[in-house]
Amino acid sequence: xxxxxxxxxxxxxxxxxxxxxxxxxxxxxxxxxxxxxxxxxxxxxxxxxxxxxxxxxxxxxxxxxxxxxxxxxxxxxxxxxxxxxxxxxxxxxxxxxxxxxxxxxxxxxxxxx
Amino acid sequence: xxxxxxxxxxxxxxxxxxxxxxxxxxxxxxxxxxxxxxxxxxxxxxxxxxxxxxxxxxxxxxxxxxxxxxxxxxxxxxxxxxxxxxxxxxxxxxxxxxxxxxxxxxxxxxx
Numbered sequence: 001x002x003x004x005x006x007x008x009x010x011x012x013x014x015x016x017x018x019x020x021x022x023x024x025x026x027x028x029x030x031x032x033x034x035x036x037x038x039x040x041x042x043x044x045x046x047x048x049x050x051x052x053x054x055x056x057x058x059x060x061x062x063x064x065x066x067x068x069x070x071x072x073x074x075x076x077x078x079x080x081x082x083x084x085x086x087x088x089x090x091x092x093x094x095x096x097x098x099x100x101x102x103x104x105x106x107x108x109x110x111x112x113x
Numbered sequence: 114x115x116x117x118x119x120x121x122x123x124x125x126x127x128x129x130x131x132x133x134x135x136x137x138x139x140x141x142x143x144x145x146x147x148x149x150x151x152x153x154x155x156x157x158x159x160x161x162x163x164x165x166x167x168x169x170x171x172x173x174x175x176x177x178x179x180x181x182x183x184x185x186x187x188x189x190x191x192x193x194x195x196x197x198x199x200x201x202x203x204x205x206x207x208x209x210x211x212x213x214x215x216x217x218x219x220x221x222x223x224x
Contacts, residue, residue, distance in 0.1 A: 006156075034211040043201060043216040044157070093156055097209050102147070107156040 002028045002098030006105025013084055013112055021079045021108045023094035029074040030096035035067075038091040038107075050077040084112045115140040119202050119215035128224050132189040136202030136215055139183070143204040146178055147212065148187045151199045160200075161187070192222045 003026040013019050023033055031052045036044040048069055049057045056069035068080040081088055089112045094105040116139040126132045134148075145164055149157035163169045163176040163185070175188040185204075189196055199219045203212040 032209045036214075043214045044212075046211050046213070049211055091154075095212070101145075101159065101162055102203075102205075102212055104156045104158075109154070 001100050002026075002096070002103040004030070004094060004096055004103045004105040006094055006108060008108060009106055010109045011111070013110070015085055015112055016083055018080055018082045019084055019110060021081075021092055021094075021110075023077050023079075023096075023105045025075045025096050025098070025103075028096075028098045030077070030098070031074060032096065033071060033077040034095045035069065035077075035079050036093045036095065038093065044093060047079075050079075052077075081110065084110070086112045088112050115143075115204075115213045117202055117204055117213050117215035119200075119218050121216055122219040123221050124218055125221045125223055126192050128192060128194060128222055130192050130222075132192045132196065132220055132222070134187040134189070134200050134202075134218050134220065136185045136187075137183055138185070138202075138204045138213075140204070140206070140213075141180075141183065142206050143183075144207045145205045146176070146185045147203040147205075148174075148176060148185075149201040149203060149214075150196075151201055151217065153199075157201055189220075192220075194222045194224045196220060197222045 005024045033050040035047045050071040071077040093107045147162045148160045151157045161176045173190045177186045199217040201217045202215040
């Protein structure tokens with residue numbers, strides 16, 4: 001079945017630095033990828049929709065200048081958290097729709113200290 | 114604003130019993146309905162999807178959809194302690210649109 005590889009799985013960074021998260025579709029082409037964020041004991045909240053070759057669409061309340069999304073190829077989308085702060089600490093998950101439905105990456109646990 | 118509502122639980126059932134998880138959604142245009150299981154600190158894993166009204170069975174799992182009532186449910190028969198997790202209901206419209214998730218129901222199966 002479709003596989004989405006997400007890296008890193010866990011990252012700790014200092015406040016004010018930037019962190020890049022990568023999601024790759026391994027055996028299918030993902031023209032669209034979705035980025036979610038999940039805080040403890042809460043559900044997945046859609047942050048943005050990433051479209052290959054065009055600008056991402058951000059959900060209301062998500063700062064596009066803080067969460068930079070690049071979808072430069074049919075198999076790779078990246079999310080960069082810029083100038084990270086402790087409140088950005090969360091579980092970030094990407095997803096893409098393949099032939100078998102929605103496939104999720106394994107998630108990235110970001111901790112900003 | 115598209116909403117998906119679930120009882121947060123926790124829902125506790127004894128081992129071997131049937132667990133019943135419910136979900137309602139607000140967008141009548143929703144076409145696809147999914148149930149995911151999520152263990153703590155892990156990414157969601159798909160249990161079942163359903164597109165048409167009625168029941169769909171897969172092993173110990175049965176999904177039920179009633180579009181008129183905007184209601185989706187998941188039944189887990191012969192519940193096992195390993196089924197203890199958070200169950201997320203998710204819906205989407207047609208095409209390449211994102212999933213909208215409910216807050217999840219935490220299920221605890223007691224041995």
